[in-house]
Amino acid sequence: MNAPAATVETRELSFAEAIREALALALEHDERVILMGEDIGVYGGAFQVTGDLIHRFGPERVRDTPISELGGAGVAVGAALTGLRPIYEFQFSDFSALAMEQIVNQAAKLRYMLGGSVSVPLVFRLPSGSGTGAAAQHSQSLEAWFAHVPGLKVVEPSTPEDAKGLLLAALDDPNPVLMFEHKLLYKAKGPVPAGRYTVPIGEARVCRGGTDVTIAAAAIMVPRALEAAAALADDGIDAEVIDLRTLRPLDRDTLVESVKKTMRLICVYEGVKTLGIGAEVSATIAESEAFDFLDGPIVRLGGAESPVPYNPELERAAVPQVPDIIAAARDLIGGRT
Template identity: 65%
Template sequence: MTAVAERLLTYAEAVREALAQAMAADERVFLLGEDVGVYGGAFGVTGDLVHRFGADRVRDTPISELGIVGAAVGAALAGMRPVVEIQFSDFTAQAMDQIVNQAAKIHFMLGGAATVPMVLRAPGGSGTGAAAQHSQSLEAWFAHVPGLKVVMPATPADAKGLLLSAIDDPNPVIVLEHKLLYKQSGEVPSSAERVPLGQTAVRRTGADLTIVATGVMVSRALSAAEQLAADGISATVLDPRTLRPLDAAPIVDSVTATGRVLLVQEAPRTGGFMAEVAAQIVESPAFGHLRAPVSRLCGLDVPIPYAPQLERAAVPQVDDIVASARELVARW
């Protein structure tokens, strides 16, 4: 087996490399969105791609999310493979009819005669002082819709590998990228190596409890696990990576082994995706092995505040994960 060369790239660079490799390999792949061209994207992710591939394949659009996604759905139906960038995931609210009622349903409603190989990339989450209309975590919206696939890459390698798999997929895929991760670095394969959709990653193994986390909470959970280890508490940390379809088997297996589980998400508690994970655990054989009730650590049920100290208090931090895990193990 030939070794795959890896380098340190930021999360944003990894996304850009995935886009470049996909565009170089397939002329049907093109990008569209607000300021994705000369400006390089709201967070600089598309960078110099317009200079490398031209304005026909890196298309700046008017400020109309409904129009952008509608154009992408039409292009996908016509045989292209559009990759949409929405500047903030919050703005998908402007395009939900095209996402939910068109992209997600056309394949089913036409009896499989048509596919919509469209990718929608959107940065989400808090931590940048962007306030309530630019800081939400909306993954549960999309994961609730049959016909959509939903991924949340937590590392640069997954940001590249999952995006490449999303572009290959014949179905619409929502890729939610956390804004705080764009500048984080990690090892990334130089080749166009795919990370399959629907495979949960085991980030760390332990015997005392299982922590399931998504997005930016994965790195926070790993930091918390390091602190817990110093106290003699060993934690398994699982990263679903793909929310829909969810690979629940590793979660069920880990909870069966540890008997305790802490589910961590940035999104508000009520109706959040971790409620679905909790339900799948208690509906599985793992239920009989639980030594403690399933525990969730979530964002508060409030709009994300602008004030930095309030913004931080509204979502789980490393110390919150450590405290919740310690309580779970000590109490049960």
């Protein structure tokens, strides 16, 4: 983390409060920064993340957009090309499907197509994931879609500290960054340094050291992996938990070094298992020197091959939960349990 050299005050903030603080710092320190999105102004955002920012910075800097994701994202791309640094909020990550043209065909490719003569410095914020009873069209985890696209960077924080630091790092980047924010994390609290700091894009975090199995996760799956690791410790299984934090670029070095040590890998993620981020993590190990260290098959725990159900019990069953991670680790290690 790139924090100021002096001792920094740390407070307990929620995930949503940490993002709001990052947005306020950005607006205060750079007049080029503008916020855009549906209902982010007077209403304060679909998940109340922008809060009172319109009253603090005015409607020129905090702009409510019409109900047109394609139009709003297009305006954000144009604003970035002309020198502003827009942050565009989708109400739900699912709605980014309506703006794929602007994100994938325009924002991601313009710098390349114009020989590096332009930059597209904008951030897309995308509330994502299940667990709120919002059903199939408002509960998806689509981060792997965008991580597939050259020209885009994709971050997915799991803590308030990383949410603030990654957002500020994304804003410093000269080209487009998508930040996926799991909806169940908005109320989660944790220590957050005051002032401005950044968390480097492209660096995973080992949030629990271990020797028996590596559990790679992101977003809501990180606290679930940590809870599972604590339970596994009672069985004598020492799990290492890696918070990927960034999906593109992926921190391959941290993954490889961890698996060389533990000799086992479980990748847990909420997106549909097929062609999800776990496939890339698995291939990373299979194509590296860590492959020769493996003492068992690589395990992927992903979402069900189904739209996210509305029924709360079915919704829980459709994505990995703590017991699923525990069972996978016990099965992988076999006779140790």
